[in-house]
Amino acid sequence: MSEKNIGKRSGFVTLIGRTNAGKSSLLNFLLGEKISIVSHKVNATRRKINGIVMNGSDQIIFVDTPGLHESGKLFNKLMVDVALKSIGDADLILFLASVHDDIKNYQNFLKLNPKIGHILVLTKIDEASQEKLAKKITEYSKFHDKFLALVPTSIKKNICKKPLLDEISKNLPEHEYFYNPELISTTNVRDIYRDFILEAIFDSVSSEVPYSTDVLIDKIVEKEELVSIYAKIITDTNSHKGILIGKNGDAIKRIGIKAKKLISEFEDSKIFLKLEISIKKNWKSDKNIIKKSFVY
Known part of the structure; x- marks a missing residue:
């Protein structure tokens, strides 16, 4: 080195x-x-x-x-x-x-x-x-x-x-750099995006719904002046889906605006964000589904 x-x-x-x-x-x-x-x-x-x-x-x-x-x-x-x-x-x-x-x-x-x-x-x-x-x-x-x-x-x-x-x-050991000094994170950008979308959900809907919700990033398309993100919001009941959508789609619109702002500030780029909502009943009790949400 x-x-x-x-x-x-x-x-x-x-x-x-x-x-x-x-x-x-x-x-x-x-x-x-x-x-x-x-x-x-x-x-x-x-x-x-x-x-x-x-x-x-x-x-x-x-x-x-x-x-x-x-x-x-x-x-x-x-x-x-x-x-x-x-x-x-x-x-x-x-x-x-x-x-x-x-x-x-x-x-x-x-x-x-x-x-x-x-x-x-x-x-x-x-x-x-x-x-x-x-x-x-x-x-x-x-x-x-x-x-x-x-x-x-x-x-x-x-x-x-x-x-x-x-x-x-x-209090750190003497050691050569683990990463390029110009990096600010080693976390996969998909996980950063999904957390920004989850933050927008926490900020936009009632207190119990975000805890029954998670986000999966289906696809990211990067072009010179635009990053397009296609994401799926997972929740467990029709009633929670209704809250996430909101009257006349107001809630999902708020979530999208907030999430786009967070991602745009991080990427310093124009963002297109497509959000879909999917119901997976009892997903929080399914170990295989849950482990996809965590980075070990």
Whole structure:
């Protein structure tokens, strides 16, 4: 490998935390570009998404994962499996905890006995008073022998981006680059598109419907000035299909507009998006169907 492809430090960093702790938002923030689904609804992230950040001469490969949570449902168990497998594959863990979270979520993480080091990232600090922030830091400081560092951050206020990246770099192994430094992600573009469409669904229809819905990309046609995407939205009942379509097709139109905007901003290109809705009853109980939705 040529000298220009050799980095000072390079490694994989898994983002772990409860659902809706801000993992996807942090990845997009550190990357400087949106590639990961962001929603105020829990369990929006279903697949691993890789984002590559160059911090000086160091290469950091972030892995955004589904949130850790307890559930007896097969679909949710597989999401948690994705997150737990990512812990074992990493060089470093970022455990994200909102300033509003109870420390029991962190205690439950410690019970997993991770074999690699972790940095505790306290998120959303702009939403807390100085008194509340100091109290929360004191609570986590009791576990100072468990984490490598505690870094309070705010995405909205752009607080501690560089200090966090430097702390991560410091704890990565010396290694040549795993990927071309010009790449921002190793995730298949199909999975990025499908997550953008899923995000549009989460933002456009009632709370229960997105959890019974997924997206499959049937075909992508790339031309010089146009990317055409043909996608299928899978749901489990006629009533959910009706909600996804909406009165006079209003819902599916909103979904399409939102998804096209997200994809267009990512690709910096004109987008044609064709969406179809397909009913597959009990798809969330079919292991073969579900596993097509996850990247292991």
